[in-house]
Amino acid sequence: xxxxxxxxxxxxxxxxxxxxxxxxxxxxxxxxxxxxxxxxxxxxxxxxxxxxxxxxxxxxxxxxxxxxxxxxxxxxxxxxxxxxxxxxxxxxxxxxxxxxxxxxxxxxxxxxxxxxxxxxxxxxxxxxxxxxxxxxxxxxxxxxxxxxxxxxxxxxxxxxxxxxxxxxxxxxxxxxxxxxxxxxxxxxxxxxxxxxxxxxxxxxxxxxxxxxxxxxxxxxxxxxxxxxxxxxxxxxxxxxxxxxxxxxxxxxxxxxxxxxxxxxxxxxxxxxxxxxxxxxxxxxxxxxxxxxxxxx
Amino acid sequence: xxxxxxxxxxxxxxxxxxxxxxxxxxxxxxxxxxxxxxxxxxxxxxxxxxxxxxxxxxxxxxxxxxxxxxxxxxxxxxxxxxxxxxxxxxxxxxxxxxxxxxxxxxxxxxxxxxxxxxxxxxxxxxxxxxxxxxxxxxxxxxxxxxxxxxxxxxxxxxxxxxxxxxxxxxxxxxxxxxxxxxxxxxxxxxxxxxxxxxxxxxxxxxxxxxxxxxxxxxxxxxxxxxxxxxxxxxxxxxxxxxxxxxxxxxxxxxxxxxxxxxxxxxxxxxxxxxxxxxxxxxxxxxxxxxxxxxxx
Numbered sequence: 001x002x003x004x005x006x007x008x009x010x011x012x013x014x015x016x017x018x019x020x021x022x023x024x025x026x027x028x029x030x031x032x033x034x035x036x037x038x039x040x041x042x043x044x045x046x047x048x049x050x051x052x053x054x055x056x057x058x059x060x061x062x063x064x065x066x067x068x069x070x071x072x073x074x075x076x077x078x079x080x081x082x083x084x085x086x087x088x089x090x091x092x093x094x095x096x097x098x099x100x101x102x103x104x105x106x107x108x109x110x111x112x113x114x115x116x117x118x119x120x121x122x123x124x125x126x127x128x129x130x131x132x133x134x135x136x137x138x139x140x141x142x143x144x145x146x147x148x149x150x151x152x153x154x155x156x157x158x159x160x161x162x163x164x165x166x167x168x169x170x171x172x173x174x175x176x177x178x179x180x181x182x183x184x185x186x187x188x189x190x191x192x193x194x195x196x197x198x199x200x201x202x203x204x205x206x207x208x209x210x211x212x213x214x215x216x217x218x219x220x221x222x223x224x225x226x227x228x229x230x231x232x233x234x235x236x237x238x239x240x241x242x243x244x245x246x247x248x249x250x251x252x253x254x255x256x257x258x259x260x261x262x263x264x265x266x267x268x269x270x271x272x273x274x275x276x277x278x279x280x281x282x283x284x285x286x287x288x289x290x291x292x293x294x295x296x
Numbered sequence: 297x298x299x300x301x302x303x304x305x306x307x308x309x310x311x312x313x314x315x316x317x318x319x320x321x322x323x324x325x326x327x328x329x330x331x332x333x334x335x336x337x338x339x340x341x342x343x344x345x346x347x348x349x350x351x352x353x354x355x356x357x358x359x360x361x362x363x364x365x366x367x368x369x370x371x372x373x374x375x376x377x378x379x380x381x382x383x384x385x386x387x388x389x390x391x392x393x394x395x396x397x398x399x400x401x402x403x404x405x406x407x408x409x410x411x412x413x414x415x416x417x418x419x420x421x422x423x424x425x426x427x428x429x430x431x432x433x434x435x436x437x438x439x440x441x442x443x444x445x446x447x448x449x450x451x452x453x454x455x456x457x458x459x460x461x462x463x464x465x466x467x468x469x470x471x472x473x474x475x476x477x478x479x480x481x482x483x484x485x486x487x488x489x490x491x492x493x494x495x496x497x498x499x500x501x502x503x504x505x506x507x508x509x510x511x512x513x514x515x516x517x518x519x520x521x522x523x524x525x526x527x528x529x530x531x532x533x534x535x536x537x538x539x540x541x542x543x544x545x546x547x548x549x550x551x552x553x554x555x556x557x558x559x560x561x562x563x564x565x566x567x568x569x570x571x572x573x574x575x576x577x578x579x580x581x582x583x584x585x586x587x588x589x590x591x592x
Contacts (some may be wrong), residue, residue, distance in 0.1 A: 025551070053459055079564075082378030084405050084426050086398045102382045106537065109380050122463040128397055128405070129428045132382050132536055132585075139562035144527070146494060147558035181399060198442060200342045231440070240403065240428055241376040243539045245585050247561055262443035263578050268375075268437035270581055282559050285566055288581050289376045289428075289541050 059222030235293025253278030318478030494557030531589025
């Protein structure tokens with residue numbers, strides 16, 4: 001947001017128009033950049049700009065790992081990415097080690113781990129990913145989906161960070177980088193009246209206007225406030241595992257995102273995300289297993 | 297089934313009573329057994345008894361990998377298992393190599409790969425798994441699920457393999473080992489009248505009567521005929537990736553299973569499975585990404 005604000009231009013009608021960032025030249029691209037140190041090994045810097053309180057957002061980490069794998073594998077687009085979260089990441093230097101597991105004609109599979117460093121320099125693994133990549137542009141156009149996009153109020157009737165209390169209690173740098181507008185029906189938690197339904201729906205854009213691509217979808221699936229807020233649980237909901245399927249290259253424009261939880265039980269919950277693009281295509285589906293907050 | 301049949305006893309009422317196999321002493325347990333060769337490395341034999349046509353069932357493979365990881369990790373129960381399928385497995389010898397990625401107090405994460413052997417003895421990787429394990433018995437009893445079990449006709453009104461055409465065209469040894477009874481509403485495909493809905497529902501038991509446990513749930517989530525059959529597609533639906541969450545230790549008795557597909561698009565489809573036990577608990581959830589059959 002900081003950089004986008006610098007290029008914001010006041011329009012003659014009194015509104016603000018922002019010089020839109022592009023794919024490849026945006027905060028997201030700069031902050032998920034990886035530098036190849038040697039074949040399969042990448043240096044990276046986890047930005048403090050994508051933190052929730054002190055923790056680095058899991059979707060941001062996933063996008064960074066996805067970028068490294070897209071370089072290491074012969075196919076560029078993530079089709080299915082399974083991530084197991086091991087220890088909490090913090091802003092600062094990191095190294096990503098990738099392995100090519102299998103290469104095929106239409107699909108290839110790889111593995112990647114992100115490490116940070118202990119006081120004594122020892123590498124500590126933060127997240128490990130197993131992923132299958134392909135070429136989204138090579139897929140046939142045929143669509144026989146029975147899925148319907150989530151019903152979300154028009155964007156101008158939805159609530160953003162500036163419309164009330166911060167979506168996530170505490171200081172969360174990531175909220176400045178995401179333009180998320182939540183449906184009024186799923187923001188009861190923000191005024192102490194959670195619906196009791198495990199659902200959150202909203203519009204998603206990067207704040208600097210960068211359009212979505214397969215890598216940014218890996219961020220989008222884990223970007224909304226957790227469903228547990230609407231279930232009346234206000235604590236931390238750490239992700240254990242998150243698997244994302246990217247099903248279509250997203251069209252430019254705002255995305256519609258819904259996340260739902262049906263099974264809160266035994267101290268864990270699943271969270272299913274769907275991401276729809278402006279052309280009405282279901283572009284990503286994800287499911288995560290998370291620890292339920294301890295506080296009720 | 298062969299072994300179970302040997303112990304079948306004709307009852308005085310004319311029905312057959314089968315000496316029920318137990319957890320630890322059943323076809324499933326024998327055929328998913330792994331033998332530790334050295335720490336973290338296990339020898340195994342893929343049984344021809346769990347094949348669909350010539351391919352070894354993906355859920356059976358997952359259960360075998362799950363057993364190896366349960367031995368290698370300090371926790372015994374699979375909580376989340378993400379599997380990427382690389383090459384088609386065939387009956388015969390295999391070796392499983394595991395790696396302990398992280399051990400924690402309540403959760404630990406491991407990785408496992410199953411290899412078979414090329415003509416020249418080279419190891420060929422079939423499937424790679426990243427998994428987080430824990431202790432299901434240590435979870436709190438609290439359940440706040442909003443999920444409802446699938447509506448399935450009483451088991452005596454459902455259709456098994458002996459009630460019509462074989463559920464899967466061709467000779468499939470696995471059908472002898474599974475007692476699956478499909479809801480009449482989802483078997484239209486078997487008589488050439490698929491519903492067009494991407495759904496399959498049924499009752500699931502192992503044919504020799506062995507009760508379910510967390511390992512057999514890894515088989516159950518991938519055991520029903522594919523949803524694509526009810527979508528009117530009759531070809532092969534190879535799994536690319538399958539992630540399973542085991543949420544509760546299953547109670548004895550038949551399981552209810554539903555699988556659904558909402559997004560058939562671009563030559564791929566997702567298949568979501570839910571498994572409910574006889575006590576009405578949602579014991580497993582899974583999602584897979586599969587290639588859609590080429591024939592329509």
